[in-house]
Amino acid sequence: MKILVPVKRVIDYNVKPRVKADGTGVDLANVKMSMNPFDEIAVEEAIRIKEAGKAEEIVAVSIGVAKAADTLRTALAMGADRAILIEVAPDAEVEPLAVAKLLKAIVEAEQPGLVILGKQAIDDDSNQTGQMLAALLGRPQGTFASKVEVDADHVSVTREVDGGLETVKLSLPAIVTTDLRLNEPRYASLPNIMKAKKKPLDVKSPADYGVDVAPRLKTLKVTEPPVRSAGIKVADVDALVAKLKELGVA
């Protein structure tokens, strides 16, 4: 079985994003970028499935600017076998629906048994792409996975749901999206980072797949969230109790 792992280059999760003064978006100039944390978990899971002898090849794919090749190299250094970059213009914003359509075209060409995506990207916080891909392919989806067990013709996915956990059984090929608890992603070692530079990385364009990536949503403006007014510090527990009484909760 082949596994396809889509990865996204996003602002590093430790960076506090700054809204541009003109309200057109978030300032990404000179900001540290990294692989979306959920996608690292997806790459790790694919590697573990391969290490367990249940997959032969891992293909990482990213849709984004030329720099997204760095993100793919990270996936290759972790253990992916080859990569595909669908390059878009520097100012292009490719929405989940367009990404899902591009991934559908790649799935049709590559025929993976499993596609593992992150549950959401930490920049647009959409949580849509995996579900949309599953819909377009008419395949089952195992979203928010905290455990994945691959068998001959199906995959069992334990999902993190409100209130607890739920297990579903999906026929293969299937789409799985990762939650935080699925695994602890490995670090790429220096020798593997060097080796990753020699692994194949194909560069394509959306036109190669005949997909229109024009956005359906127009961002009218991006603003800072309301700022909370400065609070006070109380000296001791008695003062805190008094405050709680004022608030009517004690």
Added chain:
Amino acid sequence: MKTLVWVEHDNASVKDATLHTVTAAAKLGEVHLLVAGSGCAAVAEAAAKIEGVGKVHLADDAAYAHALAENLAPLIVELMGHHDAFLAPATTIGKNVAPRVAALLDVMQISDILSVEGDKTFTRPIYAGNAIATVESSDAKLVITVRGTAFAKAAETGGSGTVEAVAATGDAGLSSFVGSEIAASERPELTSAKVIVSGGRALKDEETFASTILPLADKLGAAVGASRAAVDAGYVPNDYQVGQTGKIVAPDVYIAVGISGAIQHLAGMKDSKTIIAINKDEDAPIFQVADIGLVADLFTAVPELTGKL
């Protein structure tokens, strides 16, 4: 505009998340509901009484028993033939099903809306709530998930909707439900609680978390939450996690105990009316958003607080 709202239920009653979603839907136009499940006729009757509700579509079939997206999406797509917008609460069920529906309708979903600014214009948080985007859809039909804490609850009574059965679309045969482990809790539900006591990494272990946080929560009739660190360390189950990737809450009072206040945690609770932080590190980022802060060792301060309430 005719809207179709997904009713989240447990076969007995309508979940609060739905009531918030109805309020958002009412801003767009006529509100119709979809109650899907197995043996859920009573829920449809209750749903019809929600204020402002018109028709309640009842799809009662074994295929809908566990809200599998593969079986629900075709049903919703069919109903969208005569609705203009589909709204679901941004719960794990809503987030699982709605994008599947959107893709089948060939429209972009608008996730986790905070407000309705116009027929096709909405605000939503991006970058872990560090920015708010105003977006306008150019799609013919809308698929939206709604952040419950951003909209008031619709009244559960006063409505006079009519229940209408809809034909099931059957089992897609792609997936099946194996089982679930739902944590039983007598405390209020996290996302609708008025008061939340949350604990972080500083709580040390499962026993210390239980012996420190739970008595305070019980004294206040509060729900219990946690930071990712506390969940990862196994102090509490996953579904206690408050944050960007866990639950988004906005209670009247949020008490953060031993939580430093990382961006990802703040994303889930910074819309709380009053935030109280107890932390021994006076430079912890949590104090930048806290209305009331107490710099103290939680192991002495929390039991003392519990005792004095």
